[in-house]
Amino acid sequence: MKKINLRQASVPIMFIIICAICIPLSGLSPKMLVNEIVTRMGRNAFLILSLLIPIMAGMGLNFGMTLGAMAAEIALILVCDWQIVSVPGMILAAIISVPISVLLGIFCGKILNRAKGREMITSYIMAFFVNGIYQLIVLYLMGSVIPIKHSTIKLPRGYGIRNTVSLLSMRQKLDNMLAVTIGGVKIPVLTFIIIAVMCLVIVWFRRTKLGQDMRAVGQDMEVARDAGINVERTRIISIVISTVLAGLGMIIYLQNMGNIATYTAHSQIGMFCIAALLVGGASVDKASIGNVFLGVVLFHTMFIVAPRAGAYITGDSMIGEYFRVFVSYAVITVALIMYETNKRRAKSAASQRLQEEQDAESPAGGENS
Amino acid sequence: METNSAPLLKLQGIKKDFNGNQVLADINLELGKGEVLGLCGENGAGKSTLMKILFGAADITETGGYSGDIYLDGQKVSFETPFEAIEAGIGMVHQEFSLIPGFDATENILLNREPEKYSFISEIFGDRLNTLDRKKMDERSAEAVEKMGVAIDRHMMINSMPVGHKQFTEIARELSKDQLKLLILDEPTAVLTEREAEALLASIKGMSERGISVIFITHRLQEVLTVCDTVAVLRDGVLVECTPASETDEARITKSMVGRSIMGVAGSDDASEQPDAPTILSIEKLWVDMPGETVRNVSLDVKEGEILGIGGLAGQGKLGIPNGIMGLYEAGGTVTFEGRQIPLNNPRICLDSSFAFVSEDRRRVGLLLDESLEWNISFPAMQIQNKFLKSYLGGLIKWRDEKAIRELTEKYIEELQIRCTGTKQNARQLSGGNQQKVCLAKAFALQPRLLFVSEPTRGIDVGAKALVLNALKKFNKESGTTVVMVSSELQELRQTCDRIAIVSGGRISGILPSSAPMEEFGTLMLKDVV
Numbered sequence: 001m002k003k004i005n006l007r008q009a010s011v012p013i014m015f016i017i018i019c020a021i022c023i024p025l026s027g028l029s030p031k032m033l034v035n036e037i038v039t040r041m042g043r044n045a046f047l048i049l050s051l052l053i054p055i056m057a058g059m060g061l062n063f064g065m066t067l068g069a070m071a072a073e074i075a076l077i078l079v080c081d082w083q084i085v086s087v088p089g090m091i092l093a094a095i096i097s098v099p100i101s102v103l104l105g106i107f108c109g110k111i112l113n114r115a116k117g118r119e120m121i122t123s124y125i126m127a128f129f130v131n132g133i134y135q136l137i138v139l140y141l142m143g144s145v146i147p148i149k150h151s152t153i154k155l156p157r158g159y160g161i162r163n164t165v166s167l168l169s170m171r172q173k174l175d176n177m178l179a180v181t182i183g184g185v186k187i188p189v190l191t192f193i194i195i196a197v198m199c200l201v202i203v204w205f206r207r208t209k210l211g212q213d214m215r216a217v218g219q220d221m222e223v224a225r226d227a228g229i230n231v232e233r234t235r236i237i238s239i240v241i242s243t244v245l246a247g248l249g250m251i252i253y254l255q256n257m258g259n260i261a262t263y264t265a266h267s268q269i270g271m272f273c274i275a276a277l278l279v280g281g282a283s284v285d286k287a288s289i290g291n292v293f294l295g296v297v298l299f300h301t302m303f304i305v306a307p308r309a310g311a312y313i314t315g316d317s318m319i320g321e322y323f324r325v326f327v328s329y330a331v332i333t334v335a336l337i338m339y340e341t342n343k344r345r346a347k348s349a350a351s352q353r354l355q356e357e358q359d360a361e362s363p364a365g366g367e368n369s
Numbered sequence: 370m371e372t373n374s375a376p377l378l379k380l381q382g383i384k385k386d387f388n389g390n391q392v393l394a395d396i397n398l399e400l401g402k403g404e405v406l407g408l409c410g411e412n413g414a415g416k417s418t419l420m421k422i423l424f425g426a427a428d429i430t431e432t433g434g435y436s437g438d439i440y441l442d443g444q445k446v447s448f449e450t451p452f453e454a455i456e457a458g459i460g461m462v463h464q465e466f467s468l469i470p471g472f473d474a475t476e477n478i479l480l481n482r483e484p485e486k487y488s489f490i491s492e493i494f495g496d497r498l499n500t501l502d503r504k505k506m507d508e509r510s511a512e513a514v515e516k517m518g519v520a521i522d523r524h525m526m527i528n529s530m531p532v533g534h535k536q537f538t539e540i541a542r543e544l545s546k547d548q549l550k551l552l553i554l555d556e557p558t559a560v561l562t563e564r565e566a567e568a569l570l571a572s573i574k575g576m577s578e579r580g581i582s583v584i585f586i587t588h589r590l591q592e593v594l595t596v597c598d599t600v601a602v603l604r605d606g607v608l609v610e611c612t613p614a615s616e617t618d619e620a621r622i623t624k625s626m627v628g629r630s631i632m633g634v635a636g637s638d639d640a641s642e643q644p645d646a647p648t649i650l651s652i653e654k655l656w657v658d659m660p661g662e663t664v665r666n667v668s669l670d671v672k673e674g675e676i677l678g679i680g681g682l683a684g685q686g687k688l689g690i691p692n693g694i695m696g697l698y699e700a701g702g703t704v705t706f707e708g709r710q711i712p713l714n715n716p717r718i719c720l721d722s723s724f725a726f727v728s729e730d731r732r733r734v735g736l737l738l739d740e741s742l743e744w745n746i747s748f749p750a751m752q753i754q755n756k757f758l759k760s761y762l763g764g765l766i767k768w769r770d771e772k773a774i775r776e777l778t779e780k781y782i783e784e785l786q787i788r789c790t791g792t793k794q795n796a797r798q799l800s801g802g803n804q805q806k807v808c809l810a811k812a813f814a815l816q817p818r819l820l821f822v823s824e825p826t827r828g829i830d831v832g833a834k835a836l837v838l839n840a841l842k843k844f845n846k847e848s849g850t851t852v853v854m855v856s857s858e859l860q861e862l863r864q865t866c867d868r869i870a871i872v873s874g875g876r877i878s879g880i881l882p883s884s885a886p887m888e889e890f891g892t893l894m895l896k897d898v899v
Contacts, residue, residue, distance in 0.1 A: 003663045209485055210497035216480060217609045219469045226467050227481040228452055351658040358656050 012281045015298040018333075019305065026308035031184045035302065040300040041293070042175060042191040043256040047249035048241050048273045048292045049198050055287045055317040056211070057238035058218025059119045061274045064108045064239050066127035068246030069266035070134045071100035075247070076137070076254060077165055079263070081148050085169035087177065090251055100266060104130065105243035110237030116221070127270060146252065163260050171258035191252060199289050212236055218285070226283075261334070275299060275328035278335040280360075285339070300329065377402045380422075380482035383437035385418055385429070385606075392418050392829070393606045396437070398549070401597075405573060406584045407597035407614065409590065411859075411894075412680065415606040416586055420553050425454040442550070458550035462557055464684075464772030466535050468816055470528040474521055475510040478542045484509065510737050513545035518575045522595045524683030535563040540572070544581075552576065553584045553606055556748055558592060558897070574655035588898045589681060602626055610795055612878075620888075621838050627859065627891040646672040649851050651721045655702035657686070664689035665875035671819070673798070676845050676852040678866030678883065680859050682894055687855050689730045691821035695719050695726045697734070706819065721752045725817035727808045729824035729855070731801075735808040738797040742789060745796050745807050746781055747774045750814045781810035785840055802833025811835060813844055820844070822854045826861055838865050857892055875898040 023033065047065070054062040075096035079089045108126060117123040142148050143159030153165045176190035176332045205211045216224040225231045250269070254260055255299055280295020280304075303324050310319035376399040381395040393415045399408050408415045421428065421437045425448025439446050441457055441749040448454040451461075466818045468477045476483075483506055483673035485499035510523050521541070523532045530538070533858055536564035537559055542651055551846040554573075566589075573583050573596050587593060593600055594614050602610040610617075610625045650671040657664035671677050680706060681687040681751045702885040704711045706722055719726075728734035737745055750756040757774050778792040785806040796807055803826060812820055822841060826834040842865060845852045856862050862869050863883045871890060874897030881889055 056826045204500070207496050207500045207503075208488075209483060209501060212476070212483060212501055213481070213497065216472065217424045218467050223467045223469055224481075226451070229481050330479065347701065351656075351701070354658050354663065354665065355701050 009281055011279055011334065012294060015279050019286070019298060019301045022302065022305040022309040025312050026305040027312060028304035028305065028308060030091075031139040033301070035185050036304045037186055037297060037300055038185055039175075039256065041285065041296050042188045042195070043044050044249075044273070044300070045195045046198060046252050047246060047269065048277050048296060049195070049202065050245035051273060051277055052202055052287055052289070052292070053205070053214070053238050053245075054119075054242045055233055055282070055285065056206070056218055057214040057222070058285065059112060059235060059238060061120050061277070062118070062239065063127045063240060063270040063274070064098060064105065065107055065246035065249075065273065066266050066270040067130050067268050068097070068101045068105040068243035068248075070130060070249040071097045072247040072250035072254070073260055073262070073266060074100060074134070074137065076167065076251060076260060077142065077153065077161055079144075080154060080165055080167060080169070083148050083150075083169070084281050086173045087170075089170055090174060090255055093251050094248055095250065098244055101247040104239055105240030106236060108243065110211070112239060113232045113235055124270075127267075131267065134244060134266075135263065150342050163262055165253060165260040165262055167258050167260060170255045172256055174216070174252065174255050177288060182346070185213075188339055191256075194252070202289060210234070210237065213262040258325050271332070272299075273330055275331045278331050283335060283339055283342075286319060311362075374805065375440075376400055376405075377442060379438075379440040379443075380423075381440070382418065383422060383435060383439070385415075385422060385435040387432055391606060393422075394436070396603075396608050396705075398601060398611065399456060400582050400584070401575045403580045403582055403595045404599065405577050405585060407600045407624055408584055408586045408603065409588070409600065410591060410603035411857075414603040414626075416603055417555070417741065418606075419603070420461065420555065420584070420586070422428075423448075423454070424459060424553065425451050428453075448831055453542065455546065456548070458546075458548040460546060460549045460551070461553040462536070462539045462555060464559065466539060468527045468535055468538060471526060473526050474499040474514075474523045474530070474534075474538045474541070475506055477538055478545050479506050479511040479540070497512055504738050504897070509545055510541065513541040516544045516575075516579070517541050518572045519853065520563075521813075526851055530758065533561045536560055536773075537565075537569075540569075544872055546574070549581060550586065551582045553586070555586045557585075558587055558589055562716060566592065566666055581760075582691065589897055590622050592897065593622070594619065594832045615788035623891040627887045629892075645675055649673040650703040650853075651703075651706060652690075652694070653705070655690065655693060655700060655704065656849060657689040657700040658700050659689040659692050659698040660776075662686050662689035662692070663875050664693055664872075667702075667868060667872075667877055668874075669877055669880075672848050673784070673851055675867045676842070676854060676865055678862035679853065679855045679871035679892070680862050680871060680890070681872035681878075682743070683857055685833045685872050685894075685898065687857075688823055689870040690876070691726060691823050691853065692728075692871070695724065697728075697823060705759070708808055717753075720749070723815070723818040724821065725749075725819070726821045727805075727811040727812050727813045727823060727825060728835050729827060731804055731808050735811075736796045736804060739794045739795055742782070742787070742799075742807060743774050743792045743797060746778050746810045746814055749811055753815065756814075770871060777814060778810075781806075782815065785810055786836060800829075802829035805829050805837055806840070809840060814847065817850055820852045821853060824856055825854065826858065832860070839867060859894075860888070871896075 028060065033172040047123060050068065051062060053062070054064065072093065075093040078096060084092050102324050108123065110217035112119050112122055140162050143154050146242070148154050153162055154160065156161055179190040179211050180187050180189055182264045213224070213229050213234050216227070216229060217231050221231050276295040276299035277291055279299045281295070282288070282291040282295070304322050307321055310316070310323055378400040380396055383393055385393040396419060399587040408416055423439065426860045430449055438764045447456060448457070459668050469480065475700060484502040489500055493566070507523070511842070514521060514523060517537065517540055519537050521537050527535060527538065540557070543549060561569060569572060570592060573585065576583055585597060586591065597614045599619055600610070600612055600614050600622060601608060602622060604626060648670045652669045655664055655667040661684055664743060667690060679690060687710050689698065693713070694704055696714050696719055700713045702713070703715060709773055712720055730737060737748065747757050751758060757770045758761045759765055759779070760769045775792050781787065782789065782792065787803050787806045789803065796804060799807065804852070825837050825841065829837070838861060841854065844850060854862065854866060866883050868880055871878050872891040873894055876897055878896040881893070881894040
């Protein structure tokens with residue numbers, strides 16, 4: 001047991017080492033560092049939490065969350081144009097994003113049901129496809145079909161949305177509510193409360209009948225089906241929950257950023273969230289709330305310190321930028337390889353046992369390979 | 370049998386055929402409340418099919434249903450799905466475990482039947498958002514385990530359980546269903562240790578006292594005699610015997626299981642043991658990790674030029690032997706061919722050493738389903754032996770010799786009477802029997818020194834069967850190729866082989882000449898059954 005735990009912990013340990021080396025090199029004061037980490041925790045944790053439920057349902061690391069992120073962006077653009085500001089604007093955006101997320105989630109879930117066992121790559125490619133639809137809406141339909149009043153967010157040609165939509169009216173409004181400053185570190189209490197409530201909801205969800213069904217489906221679809229669980233429906237529900245949560249998470253994320261990069265904000269969010277979760281020690285079939293928080297802290301510490309450390313060593317800050325993108329992909333690759341090796345290892349362990357059994361009954365069998 | 374009230378279960382004239390292939394003929398059975406029926410028979414005798422009919426399994430409904438009537442508690446029933454059967458009070462424990470590995474026993478026992486606690490959220494989002502009532506779950510599973518009478522740890526994860534406890538978890542799950550009237554146990558003792566098996570037998574007796582009827586399928590005849598009230602024996606889809614257990618014994622059951630009308634007649638008419646022939650293949654201490662067909666410590670010598678049969682019941686490991694040697698499943702031990710040791714787990718070296726293998730899984734391993742017959746037949750020879758290739762530029766470029774390939778294919782089509790539209794037809798479009806012939810042709814084209822044939826007649830009709838077996842014999846005789854043939858059909862092995870090794874519990878339980886009487890084979894088959 002201990003060995004397996006060590007192997008599973010190898011990714012977090014590696015990151016702890018990287019961070020430990022980079023922090024002193026970056027020259028950041030502890031206060032600044034903690035401040036940054038706390039900010040990013042509030043910004044990202046909710047998004048990463050949205051990945052947990054599909055993993056529970058055995059659908060792996062799911063890029064379906066990207067769809068929810070797009071839904072949230074569409075909702076925010078509309079709300080921004082209607083000039084509903086601050087927290088009410090966010091709530092309205094959330095309300096608008098939910099039905100879009102649900103529809104996209106059902107669509108995604110149905111397709112993933114036809115690609116059982118290949119959910120990760122299927123959802124990844126599907127995110128590209130839906131990105132095309134998103135661009136059609138944002139680039140051509142908004143302003144021409146969907147009324148957009150304000151020219152500040154419209155492209156000069158009269159339709160389509162600008163590259164960047166400013167969310168100045170919402171910027172950190174959620175974070176600043178009830179915020180307290182302790183020793184120079186600003187803590188966005190309300191955001192943290194929302195995240196904490198979400199964690200409780202996930203804990204509660206695991207104990208519901210639906211949660212139990214999802215865990216059963218995640219471990220063995222055939223057995224679950226034989227027991228009368230509607231496997232397909234359960235899987236679709238898990239994806240829908242994930243896209244809806246991702247949509248809400250994206251609103252929290254963007255209010256913190258204060259602007260929307262209309263055409264790119266969602267494209268890397270899935271990759272970074274998955275990488276952060278894996279850095280936290282999760283695997284393709286197992287992830288906990290603890291993994292989420294450890295992952296956010298480690299991954300973002302690296303994000304913060306690597307460019308500065310890179311700049312310090314090489315005099316070029318691009319190297320750190322390169323490094324963090326490279327590391328995100330590397331972490332995902334390593335996690336996937338580890339998942340496969342563990343499966344294979346379990347299999348050859350079974351063969352090993354067979355050999356040992358046989359050796360035990362005929363001690364002369366020592367020369368066997 | 371003489372119960373006053375209507376029997377719990379009554380089967381009347383049950384018949385079933387798969388595409389005209391009769392597998393059950395006119396089965397009549399009765400089972401009283403609280404009675405235990407032992408059901409015996411060789412593989413393919415129709416036991417599983419009968420139970421599937423009773424349980425409403427999908428592969429019965431999908432293949433046109435069955436004829437005859439089933440009465441449960443005096444009411445005529447016909448189940449379209451297993452769920453209907455469960456609803457009516459039939460429970461079944463399958464040979465393969467149907468458990469969630471990461472759940473503990475309690476969660477598995479109550480899978481999808483968990484007691485729930487009401488929560489107001491379910492008013493909005495539906496009942497599935499009620500939380501599970503862990504306390505009540507615990508009580509219910511404790512009750513079921515108590516009913517079973519075998520103590521298992523209800524909080525242990527399935528994947529850390531010994532295999533026997535998994536079996537008991539499954540039984541407890543069935544017992545936790547309140548409506549349970551009839552429990553079907555399909556070879557439940559196969560995975561149990563002796564003591565666990567005893568506990569299970571006691572548990573079956575307990576169930577019977579509580580008024581639950583049990584149908585107990587097993588190959589261990591001693592168990593049948595200990596626990597059952599009635600013993601029913603199926604052979605080739607016919608119910609050959611149905612007697613009270615007190616009036617029969619192991620020898621008689623064995624005889625009814627394997628005995629055919631041509632009892633004791635020598636098998637292969639030209640079978641000849643060649644004790645003087647040199648050993649061509651020597652297997653020592655072979656183990657193979659093939660799921661469901663585990664091989665343990667097998668040592669076996671194959672003589673040059675013979676046809677060696679390997680028989681035994683399904684799941685005992687006979688299929689594992691050729692699959693392990695050919696490198697399709699992980700294996701260990703020593704295999705020596707003509708004095709040279711063959712490394713295991715490397716199919717290419719086996720093929721290079723001029724072994725050939727006709728797999729039992731012809732659709733997935735045996736054939737390129739969407740390629741033409743030409744390709745199917747010539748492909749291995751082309752790949753392994755560079756046959757049917759024309760070399761240009763000193764071997765730098767190799768082109769297929771289409772003409773030679775077509776001639777070869779035509780030769781085999783004629784020789785094996787493969788029914789097809791031509792050499793370009795896709796293998797997928799052929800019937801099972803003709804596909805099997807293509808597999809044989811493919812192996813023959815390699816001109817191997819040693820040919821493994823696994824279940825050559827599985828799922829093919831009688832005419833094709835005879836042809837395939839004759840082709841094998843002819844190939845053996847004419848080219849002097851040594852053949853190792855694995856089959857579940859003893860009769861077929863006796864017709865074809867010179868010697869027959871019987872595998873039981875992953876080990877060779879004995880080797881007999883094919884002329885040995887049926888009973889001896891039967892005894893060997895059941896010797897170490899796991």
